[in-house]
Amino acid sequence: MNKISEILEGVKTVGIGGHIRPDGDCVGSCMGLFLYIKKNYPEIAVDVYLDHPKEGFEYLKDFGEVKMETGGETEYDLFVACDVSSLDRLALTRDCFDRAKETLCIDHHVSNPGFAKVNYVCPDVSSASEVLYGLLEPDKVDRSIAEAIYTGIIHDTGVFQYSSTSPETMQVAGELMKTGFDFSKIIEESFYQKTYIQNQVMGRVLAESILLRDGKYIAGYLKKRDMDFYGITSADLDGIVSQLRLTKGAEVAIFLYEIRTQTFKVSMRSNGAVDVSQVAVFFGGGGHVRAAGCELQGSMHDVINNIMDQIERQQTMESLD
Numbered sequence: 001m002n003k004i005s006e007i008l009e010g011v012k013t014v015g016i017g018g019h020i021r022p023d024g025d026c027v028g029s030c031m032g033l034f035l036y037i038k039k040n041y042p043e044i045a046v047d048v049y050l051d052h053p054k055e056g057f058e059y060l061k062d063f064g065e066v067k068m069e070t071g072g073e074t075e076y077d078l079f080v081a082c083d084v085s086s087l088d089r090l091a092l093t094r095d096c097f098d099r100a101k102e103t104l105c106i107d108h109h110v111s112n113p114g115f116a117k118v119n120y121v122c123p124d125v126s127s128a129s130e131v132l133y134g135l136l137e138p139d140k141v142d143r144s145i146a147e148a149i150y151t152g153i154i155h156d157t158g159v160f161q162y163s164s165t166s167p168e169t170m171q172v173a174g175e176l177m178k179t180g181f182d183f184s185k186i187i188e189e190s191f192y193q194k195t196y197i198q199n200q201v202m203g204r205v206l207a208e209s210i211l212l213r214d215g216k217y218i219a220g221y222l223k224k225r226d227m228d229f230y231g232i233t234s235a236d237l238d239g240i241v242s243q244l245r246l247t248k249g250a251e252v253a254i255f256l257y258e259i260r261t262q263t264f265k266v267s268m269r270s271n272g273a274v275d276v277s278q279v280a281v282f283f284g285g286g287g288h289v290r291a292a293g294c295e296l297q298g299s300m301h302d303v304i305n306n307i308m309d310q311i312e313r314q315q316t317m318e319s320l321d
């Protein structure tokens with residue numbers, strides 16, 4: 001692999017951007033790279049763009065410098081997309097990406113088509129943050145950079161639980177830990193902690209969830225009027241689909257919430273028996289084998305039925321293989 005030092009040779013300006021509705025891995029990888037360049041390449045002017053990241057990540061160093069809009073005519077020598085599975089998922093910065101002299105993508109989505117000029121896409125790696133770490137020089141990773149990368153890894157592995165967690169993931173986490181940050185605090189406050197309202201909404205979704213096909217699948221939903229009632233946005237819904245997936249006997253959990261009238265964001269989680277990334281890709285979305293998402297239009301029941309049909313069709317095809 002070309003190390004980031006080679007990629008940055010001769011580069012004077014860098015822009016970094018993540019995906020829409022940034023999650024922990026997106027924030028962690030973008031901030032990790034931002035802090036790494038700031039610290040080790042002071043001669044390079046670097047900007048990081050994130051589309052309204054959650055307040056819970058404020059413990060990351062220089063989080064206040066994150067830009068939430070682009071400034072017109074910026075033409076970067078290098079633009080880096082982190083954790084972005086396809087160009088249409090790049091948030092805020094499409095103009096910067098298109099104008100940049102060089103583009104780089106650091107990602108781990110199996111559905112990534114390789115949309116940048118240089119692509120470090122490793123589908124077997126737990127997180128974009130772990131892919132990023134592989135490009136860095138370990139002795140140049142200080143505590144604040146380590147905090148960002150560690151944040152990304154714990155979010156995309158469900159705190160080292162999901163099957164994407166490898167021995168290498170643990171080794172990277174161990175190296176990061178040596179810098180001496182408060183990992184318990186990061187895990188609790190950025191991953192597990194919820195506001196009272198967020199817990200109430202999760203409770204409601206769980207209480208109203210439905211089992212399908214004799215409990216093989218479970219679906220939860222939230223209508224727009226309910227989101228408005230609680231005064232919440234999509235950022236408040238993290239963890240709900242993972243909790244649904246923990247239902248005994250369920251192979252796939254589906255969680256849908258209405259982002260506009262009759263338009264639903266669908267999140268899917270699988271225990272591995274079903275490849276939900278294929279289901280998501282069928283509907284124009286993407287993701288990983290065990291975690292994927294897409295957007296669908298129609299009534300809630302139509303959306304659930306369409307997703308179910310596609311899951312079953314995929315399973316039928318697999319059994320014919």
Ligand code: 5GP
Nearest residue numbers: 085267268285286287288291292293294295
């Ligand atoms: P989540 O369900 O947490 O929103 O997303 C799970 C995974 O699927 C993430 O890796 C995310 O990037 C991907 N994903 C979710 N929604 C979409 C989508 O609409 N399009 C694409 N390409 N990927 C998505």
Ligand code: MN
Nearest residue numbers: 025083128156
């Ligand atoms: Mn990721």
